[in-house]
Amino acid sequence: MKYLSEYRDASVVNQYLEELDKITTRPWTIMEICGGQTHSLVKNGIIGLLPKHITMVHGPGCPVCVTPLHLIDKAVYLAEEKNVILCSYGDMLRVPGSKKSLLEAKANGADVRILYSPLEAVTLAKNNPDKQVVFFAVGFETTAPANALSVLHAQRENLKNYSILTSHVLVPPAMEALVNDDTNIVQGFLAAGHVCTIMGISEYYPIVELNKLPIVITGFEPVDLMQGIVMLIKQLENGEYKLENQYSRVVNSEGNKEAVNIINQVFEVCNRVWRGIGEIPKSGYEVKKELALYDANKKFNIQIDEAQECQDCIAGEILRGIKKPNQCPQFGKKCTPINPLGAPMVSSEGACAAYYHFTNVE
Amino acid sequence: MENKIKMHLTCPMPKFDFDTINLGHGSGGILTHKLLNSGVFDILKNDLLNQKHDGAVFELDGKLAFSTDSYVVNPLFFPGGNIGELAINGTVNDLAMCGAMAKYLSLSFIIEEGLPMVTFWQILNSIKQCCIKANVQIVTGDTKVVEKGKGDKIFINTSGIGVLHKHANINLSSIQDNDIIILSGNIAEHGIAIMSQRVGLEFETDIISDTTNLNFTIQKLLEKYGEDIHFLRDATRGGLASVLNEIAKDGNFGVDIKQIDIPVNEQVNGACEMLGLDPLYVANEGVFVMVVKREIASNVLEFLNQDENGKNAKLIGFINNEHVGQVILQSNIGGRRLVNMLPGEQLPRIC
Incomplete structure (x- = not known):
């Protein structure tokens, strides 16, 4: 697999590990923002290979984990409406709402479909004119273009039965x-x-x-992550603070203008509640007011109470990097992927699930 | 795959009065008899089935193995096979993993009304071809029809009985510290072949299901290595990771494997990356895990590599007493991590 195998090369990883050992003179605590990076660090066993005085804390970059409980309850509510087909990315299905997850709603007869692309949901709406098709549009800036595009497609097709239930979150305000x-x-x-x-x-x-x-803007393969960590530690050891781009083979400074343009046509920035963290100003996208027809939050009269989070779950501390998953008293005991108390135990990108699946190595 | 059964409709479909299966075909009345007599019995005919008893009556010598499995795959037809092939190969292989050569099978259908007769006929033909290839006979069976919406086109159950090889001692309790783990072939091909056909997920690929009968391969191995083969299991649902966890947890051992030694076809790996799935957990239908005495491991591998069903076989790890109950994988870059049981279905990731 070209452009992949060379970034999974054990000898290159070892060179970076040796370099890291040489340059690190004192303890450092650094955070990888994205859940995909957490997953890769743990799945490849990188954390166990790092010098002892480098502590990786795992950021809030798992869309499943930060989607508020209330919104999951809303998705379940909509899924249980007779006339609704609720579509979602796969890993949202197991996240516990206050009463049940989408997977449980599905087992009880709700029409819940796992899709890989919101554009499939638009096709579904076109083929089922007597149903309301709702796409549960969660994610960071990465999934926003496709979700926005689905609204533009629905508009172009003049579909009145397609909408998205948005909970988009933005990375830079969360870092702030x-x-x-x-x-x-x-x-x-x-x-x-x-x-x-x-x-x-x-x-x-x-x-x-x-x-x-x-x-340091960093990729997801083992060599990417190791190189990113080395670049970051070098800066820290030298007392520097710069923005560096390790992932320049994919990231260019302007980004993807066309995708940003599509986002701007459909979404506007809003305040957003992050599960486990709380409200962060200007940290989310919502559907623009003039496109309210495609905004499930406005289109449907969803009347449910704001539910309380499980008191035993310390997801907030995990997502802010204050505690590691295995420092939670419930980790692996009351809280497992089969019976998760909080979202980070559900998604494969969630820090708790990553620890549960891949660590415990004695 | 050269040993795939080519689907020729060598048995032309008999003239039925209906284009689709309806509730009457499961009523036990005239329609049922017609379907059975001019259809099922005729195509699967053998001495025991021809007796038309309520059950099959026969004699068998030696220690026996008995197994059952139900097949509910969706879609019914997928690259490299169909539900009928799975139903025969699956039970034949379950018996093979006990160390037995399958001899007689039962075959039961639960059909949702409205199933096109031609679909039923194609499945039945595949069943026949698989029985010939695996040298087993269908000796008893049942057909039920349920209302539209109460099933999903067709469900099949097969049970099978077979005679154990005289040197077979396949058991978790036969596994020893330091034994070697052999994997018989590329993993995750069946699951990805199915996934590539699922509505809403269609993607183009040359990957085909690895469904096949493993009984002759296993018999040859037992003939040559007998009791030094300590454990066998086919890595079907839950994939390789689940089998290894069963060994670690139920057998009270530690299991160590190396990612670099686990054979995965490049296209399959690509599809898994795209779908956010881990090939270790994806289903197989023609791949098995074997735990053997360390001293014979390389000979077994060499022998298995000569077999059509083992040409990609690899030594992937070993048994130990160190981290009992845990499967630990050394990643390609040298890190170590736990390989756990899957909690429920593998769900695709968001990004």
Whole structure:
């Protein structure tokens, strides 16, 4: 597999490990933002190979984990409406709502479909004119273009029975919020490569400058991650703070202009509640008011109470990097992937699930 | 795959009064008899089935193995096979993994009304071809029809009985510390072949299901290596990871494997990356895991590599007493991680 195998080369990883050993003189705590990076670090066993005094904390970059409980309840509510086909990406299905998950709703007869693309949902709407098709549009800047495009397609086809239930979240405001939190322990970031592929890199300069904190935009393969960590530790050891791009084979500074253009046609920035973290100003996308017809939040009269989070779940501390999953008293006991108390135990990108599946190596 | 059964409709479909199966075909009345007599019995005919008893009456010598499995695959036809082939090969292979040569099978259908007769006929033909290839006979069976919406086109159950090889001692309790784990071929091909055909997920690929009968391969191995083969299991649902976890958890051993030694076809790997699936958990229908005595492992591998069903076989790891209950994988870059059981279905990722 070209462009992949060379980034999974054990000898290159070892060279970076040796270099890291040489350059690291004191303890550092760094955060990888994206859940995909967490997954790769744990799945490839990289965390166990790093020098002991480098601590990786796992960021909030798992869309499944930060989607608010209330919104999952809304999705379940809609799925249980007789006339609705609720479509979702696969890993949202197992996330526990306050009463049930979408998977449980499906087992009870709700029409819930797993799709890989929202454009399939538009086709579904076209083929089922007597049904309302709702796409559960979660994710970061990475999934926003496709979700926005589905609205444009529905508009072009003049479909009245397609809408999206949005909970889009944005990375840079979350990084700001993390750094400015009193409990922050993070000294540098590996930024999410794919988010920058869409949005470009300009949003990160102010975070670097204002907080005097190094950021390295990083990919997802073992060699990418190792190189990103080395670049970040070098900056920290030298007392520098710069924005660097490890993932330049995919990320260019302007991002994908066409994709951003599509996002801007459909979405506008809004305040957003992050599950486990709370409300972060200007940290999400919602459907523009003039496209309300395609906004399931407005289209349907969803009347459900705001539910309380499970008190035993420390997802907030996990998502802010204050605690590691295995420091949670419920980890692997009351909380497992089969019976998750909180979202990070569900998605394969969630830090708790990644730890549960891939660690415990004695 | 050269040993795939080529679907020729060598038995022309008899003239039935209906184009589709309806509730009457499961009523036990005239329609049922017509379907059975001019259809099922005729195509699957053998001495025991021809007796038309309520059950089959026969004698067998030696220690026996008995197994059952139900088949509910969707779609019914997929690259490299169909539900009928799975139903025969699956039960034949379950018996093979016990160390037995399958001899007689039962065959039961639960059909949703409205199934096109031609579909039923194609499935039945595949069943016949598979029986010939695996040298087994269908000796008893049943056909039920359920209302539209109460099933999903067709479900099949087969049970099978077979005679154990005289040197077979296949058991979790036969596994020893330091034994070697052999994997018989490329993983995840069946699951990805099915996935490539699912509505809403269609993607173009040359990957075909690996469904095949493994009974002759296993018998040859037992003939040559007998009791030094300690354990066998086909890596069907739940994939390779589940079998290894069963060995670790039910057998009270530690299992160590190396990712680099696990054979995965490049296209399959690509499809897994695209879909966000881990090939270790994807289903197989013609791949088995074998635990053998360390001293004979390389000879077994060489022998297995000569067989059509083992040409891609590899030594993938070993048994130990160190991390009991855990499967630990050394990743391609040298890191170590746990390989756990899957909680429910593998669900595709968002991004």
